[in-house]
Amino acid sequence: MNRLLQGDVGSGKTVIAALAAMVAVGSGWQATLMAPTEILARQHYERLSPWLEPLGVRVGWLAGSLGAAAKRRVKQAVAAGEVDVLIGTHALIEDSVVFPRLALAIVDEQHRFGVAQRLALRGEGRFLPHQLMMTATPIPRTLAMTFYADLDVSVIDELPPGRQPVTTKLIADSRRDQVVENVGRWVAEGRQAYWVCPLVEESEALDLQNAIDTREQLQAALPQVRTGLVHGRLSAAEKDEVMAAFKAGEIDLLVATTVIEVGVDVPNASLMVIEHAERFGLSQLHQLRGRVGRGTAQSLCVLLYRHPPGAIARERLATMRQTQDGFEIARRDLELRGPGELLGARQSGAMLLRFADLGRDAPLVDIAHALSERLLEARPDVVEAHLDRWLRRRERFLDA
Incomplete structure (x- = not known):
């Protein structure tokens, strides 16, 4: 199986991953789940453990x-077959991690990993x-590989009952003060909010909010x-502490x-x-927007932009306002950025096909x-000769 499971944030992909892992484990094999950040990987571990451990x-x-x-200790347990499902971050693809009976490799937030990383998780074993x-x-x-490779x-095209679509508004940064006032009113009603910046701290090269x-x-x-405040330069413990406080309602x-x-x-x-x-x-904007709309209350995503945006940026912002369908957003991203290489590691750009x-x-x-x-x-x-001529032993790229 080489399958893409596409579903909007909160649609239930984790449940399907757990069921797939159970099929592998129930057949006497191992499974692994890799996530791009420790926050997400730990969330998977804390969610899946209570589901799976009572089942042995x-x-x-x-x-x-x-x-x-x-x-x-963990690596020794994995190599000895004493771990059925291993969950983690990029640490899973280190050479010292050896699975004797790996049957299923699950990659969450696939767009955050490179081709080589996804291939490394599957390993070089006989199976x-x-x-x-x-x-x-x-x-x-x-998206291109769904056509050509x-x-x-599989698509999950529904959200859990009670979820409402997120309203998206585009606002020029000249109205930033007005947005700040509205955030104060929003929080005063007992709700919580995120404010995302592109940088951690001030940069001499980039004139952007940090x-x-x-x-x-x-x-x-x-x-x-x-x-x-949370950012990538904090330690894992510091990030966990801030996120726990936000989830507990101690941070507005x-x-x-x-x-x-x-x-x-955080549903609130x-x-x-x-x-x-x-x-x-586009994928970052869609993922960030997916942090809200997880409860039953009406949610809002405000895209603050510097006026005037460039032509491609204008297309991206317009797409975000027009649709919340992740597959449609990916299709438009494909049009804007190109599909990259099917037989290489480039994940966007011109496809380099001569005619198609x-x-x-x-x-x-x-x-x-x-x-x-x-x-x-x-x-x-004839097939073998054709593949040898055109692929030249690069078939593994089609598995990533």
Whole structure:
């Protein structure tokens, strides 16, 4: 299996991942789940452990923040077959992590990993494990592979009962003071909010709002609001402490960088403000917007942009206002950025096909699939020669 599971934030992808892992474990094999950030990976571990351990499944945890001795114990347990499901971050793809019976590799937030990282998780063993990739917004290369390569797709097209669509507004940064006032009113009604900045601290090269200065400005403008700060330079323990306080309602307004893009689930947080939205990609904007709208209250996403935005930035912002469908957003991202290489590691850019065009020639793909099946049955020797000429032993890229 090489399958992409696409579903908007909060649609239930984690439940499907747990069921798939249970199928592998129930057959006597191992499964692993890799997430791009420790916040998200830990959330998966804390959510899946209570589900799986009562069923006799041994769940392990591996991340960069673990001490050397703890990492060694986990790796030894995995190699000895004493861990059935291993959950973690990029630490899972270190050479010292050896799975004797890996049957399923699950990659969450697939768009956050490079091609080589996804291939490394599947390993070089004799048995190639099944792969399940999960995302709300597939990267352009992955979307192209759903047309041209052996990548199957499953789509979750519904949200849990009671969820409401998130309203998205585009506001020029000249009205920033007005947005700050509205955040104060929003919080005064008992709700929580995020304020996302593109930088951690001031940069001489980039004239952009940074999280540290923004928090100070918001504290001065809204002294009655309890404000927190989280970014990638904090230690794992510090990030966990801030996120726990926000989830417990001890912080009203969380100023952050894109470290909160994935893995943050606070149902009472119903307002998202993204500063310099014109500098973010479509998948990032969609993921950040997905941090709100997780409860039953009406939620709002404000995209603050510097006027006037460039032509491509204008297209991205317009897309965010027009749709909340992750697959449609990915399709437009494909149009804007190109699909990259199917037989290489580039995940966006021109496809370098001499004649074919992904958008124009999509109807031909089904015909080509049918003809390839007939050719495999009738002339496998011709197929082998064709693959050798065009792929030149780069087939593994089609598995990532």
